[in-house]
Amino acid sequence: MKIYQTGEIRNIALIGNAGSGKTTFAEDMLFEGGKITRRGAIDSKNTVSDYRLVEHEQGGSVFSSVLNTELNGVKINILDAPGAIDFIGGAVSSMSITDTAILFLNSQNGIEVGTEIHWRQADRLKKPVMIIANHLDHDKTNFDKTIDEAKEKLGKGVVLVQYPVNPGTEFNAIIDLIMMKMYKWDEKSEKVEELEIPDSEKEKAEELRNTLIEAAAENDEKLMEVFFEKETLTQDEMRKGILAGILNRGLFPVMCSSAKKNFGTKRIMEFIKNALPSPDKAATPVTVENQEIKCDSTGKKSLFVFKMSVEEHLGEVVFFKVMSGKISEGEDLINSKNSSKERVSQIFVSNGKTRENVTEINAGDIGATVKLKSTKGENTLSEKGAEYVFPKIKYPNPKYRAAIKALSESDEEKLGEYLHKMRDEDPTYILEYSTELRQLIIHSQGEHHLNTLKWHLDNIFKLQAEFIAPKIAYRETITKCSQADYRHRKQSGGSGQFGEVHMIIEPFEDGKVKPSAFKIDGKEYVVNVRDTQEFELKWGGKLVFCNCIVGGVIEASYMPAIVKGLMEKMEFGPLTGSYARDIRVSVYDGKMHSVDSNEISFKLAGAKAFSDAFKKAGPKILEPIYNLEIMVPGDRMGDVMSDLQGRRAIIQGMSSEKGFEVVKAKIPLAEITKYATALSSITGGRATFETEFSEYAPVPGDLQDKLIKAHAEEEDEE
Numbered sequence: 001m002k003i004y005q006t007g008e009i010r011n012i013a014l015i016g017n018a019g020s021g022k023t024t025f026a027e028d029m030l031f032e033g034g035k036i037t038r039r040g041a042i043d044s045k046n047t048v049s050d051y052r053l054v055e056h057e058q059g060g061s062v063f064s065s066v067l068n069t070e071l072n073g074v075k076i077n078i079l080d081a082p083g084a085i086d087f088i089g090g091a092v093s094s095m096s097i098t099d100t101a102i103l104f105l106n107s108q109n110g111i112e113v114g115t116e117i118h119w120r121q122a123d124r125l126k127k128p129v130m131i132i133a134n135h136l137d138h139d140k141t142n143f144d145k146t147i148d149e150a151k152e153k154l155g156k157g158v159v160l161v162q163y164p165v166n167p168g169t170e171f172n173a174i175i176d177l178i179m180m181k182m183y184k185w186d187e188k189s190e191k192v193e194e195l196e197i198p199d200s201e202k203e204k205a206e207e208l209r210n211t212l213i214e215a216a217a218e219n220d221e222k223l224m225e226v227f228f229e230k231e232t233l234t235q236d237e238m239r240k241g242i243l244a245g246i247l248n249r250g251l252f253p254v255m256c257s258s259a260k261k262n263f264g265t266k267r268i269m270e271f272i273k274n275a276l277p278s279p280d281k282a283a284t285p286v287t288v289e290n291q292e293i294k295c296d297s298t299g300k301k302s303l304f305v306f307k308m309s310v311e312e313h314l315g316e317v318v319f320f321k322v323m324s325g326k327i328s329e330g331e332d333l334i335n336s337k338n339s340s341k342e343r344v345s346q347i348f349v350s351n352g353k354t355r356e357n358v359t360e361i362n363a364g365d366i367g368a369t370v371k372l373k374s375t376k377g378e379n380t381l382s383e384k385g386a387e388y389v390f391p392k393i394k395y396p397n398p399k400y401r402a403a404i405k406a407l408s409e410s411d412e413e414k415l416g417e418y419l420h421k422m423r424d425e426d427p428t429y430i431l432e433y434s435t436e437l438r439q440l441i442i443h444s445q446g447e448h449h450l451n452t453l454k455w456h457l458d459n460i461f462k463l464q465a466e467f468i469a470p471k472i473a474y475r476e477t478i479t480k481c482s483q484a485d486y487r488h489r490k491q492s493g494g495s496g497q498f499g500e501v502h503m504i505i506e507p508f509e510d511g512k513v514k515p516s517a518f519k520i521d522g523k524e525y526v527v528n529v530r531d532t533q534e535f536e537l538k539w540g541g542k543l544v545f546c547n548c549i550v551g552g553v554i555e556a557s558y559m560p561a562i563v564k565g566l567m568e569k570m571e572f573g574p575l576t577g578s579y580a581r582d583i584r585v586s587v588y589d590g591k592m593h594s595v596d597s598n599e600i601s602f603k604l605a606g607a608k609a610f611s612d613a614f615k616k617a618g619p620k621i622l623e624p625i626y627n628l629e630i631m632v633p634g635d636r637m638g639d640v641m642s643d644l645q646g647r648r649a650i651i652q653g654m655s656s657e658k659g660f661e662v663v664k665a666k667i668p669l670a671e672i673t674k675y676a677t678a679l680s681s682i683t684g685g686r687a688t689f690e691t692e693f694s695e696y697a698p699v700p701g702d703l704q705d706k707l708i709k710a711h712a713e714e715e716d717e718e
């Protein structure tokens with residue numbers, strides 16, 4: 001296969017709502033580029049891109065696919081992303097390493113939920129975007145409405161480069177405003193003919209061409225001068241202006257197609273070649289240390305792994321983009337994450353599951369390799385002395401959690417292994433083994449995402465597992481001061497055990513002043529703090545220990561034993577067995593025995609006194625509270641707000657942003673376990689949300705009673 005130079009490469013990501021025609025269009029591009037001799041179809045389950053069994057079952061893309069085609073010596077690397085929102089990870093990783101995103105519109109439906117969501121991700125990643133209005137052959141197609149909606153929702157940068165003459169079932173003609181030609185599709189031969197624009201379309205074409213020229217000129221001062229002088233631009237000048245506009249995200253050119261008929265594809269490929277940036281013209285990537293790394297084949301060698309997949313007969317395949325330099329077969333590189341040496345013994349370029357070997361690959365190009373020892377997704381490999389680290393891909397936070405367990409205990413280990421494989425292929429699955437909850441928790445993008453994982457366990461890995469409700473990591477604390485003492489004494493045969501501890505416990509927050517006096521149940525206690533220790537608890541919060549012993553009634557050497565006793569109780573709160581936090585303990589009195597006292601006695605006395613005091617100190621269960629940010633179309637706001645009320649949410653603010661209402665709230669984790677599904681059904685899938693942990697807060701009284709009761713029942717069962 002030919003070795004392409006950086007300037008001969010275009011990297012594009014196909015994004016857009018599910019069903020908008022990305023995979024079908026990718027198939028057309030492969031056909032036009034001579035990569036395949038027959039076009040497969042989604043319904044026939046034989047496209048190059050949707051080659052996985054799960055994609056045949058679901059009738060759409062699940063993972064991104066890496067494809068490539070060619071037009072007149074230019075290689076187009078295509079990342080065909082899944083459109084379903086639950087598989088957003090594929091779109092995000094694809095956009096992260098390509099230079100232009102191509103947003104597909106289904107012209108029957110205009111701007112759909114997935115269109116908006118993908119558009120927002122492109123916006124977040126500052127990715128240049130071009131638009132394809134597809135499905136123009138459909139009887140319900142409405143091109144004008146689609147474009148009006150695009151302008152309204154995506155902004156005034158949306159500008160036509162083409163328009164369809166007769167959208168609908170008769171669709172067979174497109175007018176191109178750069179070429180000023182009409183392209184006509186012949187149903188019999190499936191060929192496209194280039195014709196002069198008919199008189200009936202001339203006026204409209206001229207008008208739209210002027211709009212395009214103005215939009216192109218706006219992005220370049222020199223072009224603006226030319227435009228003022230000549231009142232027009234040449235084709236090359238137009239392309240130059242369009243490229244500048246695309247790069248600064250001021251212009252989002254629209255082209256037309258019927259992917260199903262393979263009409264429009266070839267001309268769009270020409271546009272991709274002539275007007276979209278090659279990797280060296282796109283924004284220069286920066287490392288985590290803010291070093292700009294030019295996409296240049298003469299530079300130091302580095303590559304970034306953006307995707308992994310497990311392929312039949314091949315094992316783990318690592319997909320990468322060459323960030324700089326030229327990588328040859330047999331190249332030795334260093335993984336900057338773990339400093340391990342990796343040999344890229346084979347390089348290939350792929351079209352779905354088919355592969356072609358190449359001997360070398362230049363900066364900006366996309367390739368794959370196998371048999372790396374310890375390289376995973378988002379790792380950077382670079383030549384010795386370069387040690388670049390490119391930033392990790394910013395995936396959306398998870399939105400849905402469930403716990404999983406193998407039906408047979410002996411499969412637990414295998415389950416972990418398979419889940420890690422799935423996570424490697426789709427990093428938006430996040431696995432967490434919680435020792436606290438004793439549950440394996442999977443965080444995903446939604447219910448469908450989770451069910452797809454289950455599908456893989458059932459059908460690919462053949463392992464039986466079930467989802468169970470994920471537990472919540474509650475915490476316990478106290479709300480007032482209390483006092484308790486305990487004497488541990490044991491006399492059995494030879495030496496005995498003796499330890500007596502008196503303590504006061506109280507709620508603690510950072511900055512609280514040293515204790516000096518307490519009034520508990522009408523009794524005054526004066527304490528004199530000799531020594532304070534603050535323990536940061538690994539589950540969050542603190543335990544503060546004040547040694548207020550006077551007159552040496554307990555030797556200082558027994559204090560660590562008392563702390564040990566407290567710590568054991570902190571790990572197993574008396575209400576629900578959850579971790580306790582934010583408590584200050586002042587040990588102010590006690591007794592020793594010259595012969596029988598030992599560490600174990602003081603540990604037990606400390607623990608027992610603490611337990612007693614805890615129960616008298618207004619104990620409270622705390623629950624994790626999350627910050628929730630929802631983006632919702634204005635017309636669904638009311639429904640979303642009333643649903644939030646039923647979920648104990650506290651609204652923090654509301655604002656409008658890019659045609660959306662943004663609601664910010666604090667909400668208990670227990671109320672959002674399945675929020676992705678609920679929000680989707682309230683809004684017809686038109687809203688999205690993000691969550692992140694905020695703090696712990698007390699649960700309401702009735703819930704506290706319920707939790708205590710449930711815990712007691714669980715204890716009884718055990």
Ligand SMILES: Nc1nc2c(ncn2[C@@H]2O[C@H](COP(=O)(O)OP(=O)(O)OP(=O)(O)O)[C@@H](O)[C@H]2O)c(=O)[nH]1
Nearest residue numbers: 018019020021022023024060061083135258259260
């Ligand atoms: N009539 C018509 N049907 C189309 C066109 N493009 C795609 N389709 C059909 O629409 C359906 C979805 O097409 P896909 O290519 O799978 O769409 P996609 O954007 O890849 O979908 P996801 O992978 O789920 O995101 C298939 O049945 C296609 O045959 C088109 O231009 N016209």
Ligand SMILES: [Mg+2]
Nearest residue numbers: 022023060061
């Ligand atoms: Mg697809």
